[in-house]
Amino acid sequence: MKLYAFSDFHLSGDPPTKPMDIFGAHWHNHREKIVKAWLDTISPEDTVIMAGDLSWAMRMEDAIADLKMLGTLPGRKIIVRGNHDYWWDTVTKMTRFTEGAFEFIHNSAIDAGGVALAGTRGWISETSKKYVEKTDKSIILREEGRLERSLELAEKMNTPRIMAVLHYPPFDENRNPSSMLEIMKKHHVTDCIYGHIHGAPNFVNLPDELEGIKLHLTSADYLDFKPYYICDLEAPHA
Secondary structure (H helix, E strand, O other): OEEEEOEOOOEOOOOOOOOHHHHOHHHOOHHHHHHHHHHHHOOOOOEEEEOOOOEOOOOHHHHHHHHHHHHOOOOEEEEOOOOOOOOOOOHHHHHHHOOOOOEEOOOOEEEOOOEEEEEEOOOOOOOOOOOOHHHHHHHHHHHHHHHHHHHHHHHOOOOOEEEEEEOOOOEOOOOOEOHHHHHHHHOOOOEEEEOOOOOHHHHOOOOOEEOOEEEEEOEOOOOOOOOEEEEEOOOOOO
C-alpha cells in the first residue's frame, strides 16, 4: 500500500475541447500520458491524492466524462478543489454523480492508513505581489478557517503523520511562507502536497521544505505526467 500524489490534469474530454499543447509540446496527448503512467504505477491497494484542477468543465454535468475516466483507474482517489474546478459542488452531489469513485476533502479529513489527510483549496499568499486586499483578504480568511477545521479533525484521528493537501502553494513568489504554513505548523503537519504551479520557469528554486514541513509539488507537467510517490501506508486494521 503506497501513497501517491498527482494533480492539475486540466482535462477537457476525449477528444479534448481545450488542447493543452498550446502551453508547450510536452502537453501533447497529456490525457493518454496520464492514463498510461497511472496504470503502470498505481495498484488497487494504493491511494492517490489529487490536489485540484482536474477538469476545465464549468459544471458537474460537463465534468462527468473526465471524472468517470479517472474513476475507472485503480486505487483509492482523494481530491481537494483547484481554482479551475468550477464544476465542484456539494460533497453529496459529487459523490452521487461519480458513483462513489472519489473521496473529497472539504471541511473534513481522511485517514489514508497511518496518514491523516487534511486540506482545502487555499489561495494566493497575503504577501504575494498579486494580492489585492479588497478581493483576496476574505477568501484567504475563509480558506484558513477550512484548513484549521480540517486539521483539527485530522488530529483527532491520532495517526503517526498528518499531511496537508492544498491546491495553491503555501508560499509567495519569493518563497516566503504564507499564513497557511503557520496553521500547518500549529497542527504538527509533516508534509504539504500542493499543485497549481506550471511551466519550467516557475519550477526554479522551489523549496523542498519550509519551517520543518516538507513540500511536494504534484502538478502533472512538473512530474512529467507520472504519479509521485509520497510514502508507504499502513494496512487497515482487521
